Amino acid sequence: MQESIESRLKWLLRLTLLGTLLTVLVILVGAWTRLVDAGLGCPDWPGCYGRLVVPDSEYAALRHPDAPLDASKAWVEMAHRYIATLLGMLVIGALVLGWPLRKKSQYPWRISLVLMAAIVVQGAFGAFTVTLKLWPQVVTLHLLGGLSVLMLFLWLHLRLRGVAQHKALGSKRLNVWWGMAAGLLIVQLALGGWVTSNYAGIACQGIPTCNGQWWPGMDIHEGFHLTQTVGPNYLHGQLHAEARTAIHFVHRVGAVLLGLSLIILLYQYRRHPIIRRSLGWVVGVFFLQVALGALNVLMWLPLWLALIHTAGAVLLSIAMLLAWWQWRQENECAFNRSFDACYPTQKVPAGRGI
Structure with missing residues (x-):
């Protein structure tokens, strides 16, 4: 059996x-x-x-x-x-x-x-x-x-x-720092999807400014109007230029906020070698993703680079989940450098949740 x-x-x-x-x-x-x-x-x-x-x-x-x-x-x-x-x-x-x-x-x-x-x-x-x-x-x-x-x-x-x-499941839940970083990551992923589904990838030209301005002309209301008509063919998009600019610009702002939250999270666990290493990977992938996004704008969104940018979003999501898994399994020996020392084999108690 x-x-x-x-x-x-x-x-x-x-x-x-x-x-x-x-x-x-x-x-x-x-x-x-x-x-x-x-x-x-x-x-x-x-x-x-x-x-x-x-x-x-x-x-x-x-x-x-x-x-x-x-x-x-x-x-x-x-x-x-x-x-x-x-x-x-x-x-x-x-x-x-x-x-x-x-x-x-x-x-x-x-x-x-x-x-x-x-x-x-x-x-x-x-x-x-x-x-x-x-x-x-x-x-x-x-x-x-x-x-x-x-x-x-x-x-x-x-x-x-x-x-x-036969390892016990960590019982920790999201705290404010993890919750903020995870929430901003989800929002940023959704914004990325909104950019690509409205064909706004090159609506902003130039880095770090957008169309030569720090605050370009935008139509935020139309860009984030979520009750668009169902029925037209949305291939290549239906929005005007200022609406697409708003979508792209907000995506950039989201990247800044996400980056700050990840850096703060890394700072919070700077004395925890295992967690710090995992979060270091997250921050590293994030900055790689920012570089890919900038290159997409500067190179006018070549297909291969846009695909790599999507792969970067996938990799960032995986890295974040693995980092959270490591943190959730953390116990009193989290300051040790040995993963095995922090996660000894033990019998699994009954009745633990998802």
Whole structure:
């Protein structure tokens, strides 16, 4: 019996690690789909012109005469859907493998259920992205949903690793400093999604000024008007220049606030070697992300660099979650330099929460 449990845990660890990596790939392929304007490469969902593979142009014209087939864009969109489907299958596999262990002490069954719910919602957003013709609200939520799935997969993997190693789950909750940094990171990720979904990536020219001014002409009300009409084709955006400038400029301000919060958080744990090292990685990735953002503006948003900027946002999210995991597991020996000394193997008490 014990051998069967350990075998399942090993497979679950592999599956959740693979799921984490595959989610990163799904996010990046989704970003590429958006960057090459392939989001409407297939005008319907879940098929492409009613088929599970991209059809020929004659069939496409009969099926959707109002949406001429661009085969290259259609294949990019379908590749994204195929990989996302595989990811959904991994989530189902994790549920099936974990079912016999759901009552085991410390087993993160609730996280598995939340992950399943998140992947279903994410699939719905994928459909709405097409049927609502790239409505910015849906595109932004779809991006945040992808990052949420990534964080859940990674958190599930970390929890399963703790169960496999018989390590107690840290009981700490977010304090004001962690809460501020995490909240600003989420806001900044949402702003990044809003920038890309409204095609505002180069609405501000120049660094550090925007269009030659420290406070450029902006239409903040229109830029953040969240009740835009549903129905128009939002490919390439619908907003005027000053509204897009407002979106881009606020994203820059968000980066400044996030950077300050991360530096303050690092300063708070400057005497904790393990936490300081983890937060050092977070701050390092953040400044790399700032540099990538600046280069995107100066180089007029080349596709490859915009994709790397998205990858930087993913890496920053992962680094932040890992740092929080380290802090949450911290105990009285947090000043030691040995990870093993701070996290001794011990029996897992019953009844601990998610």
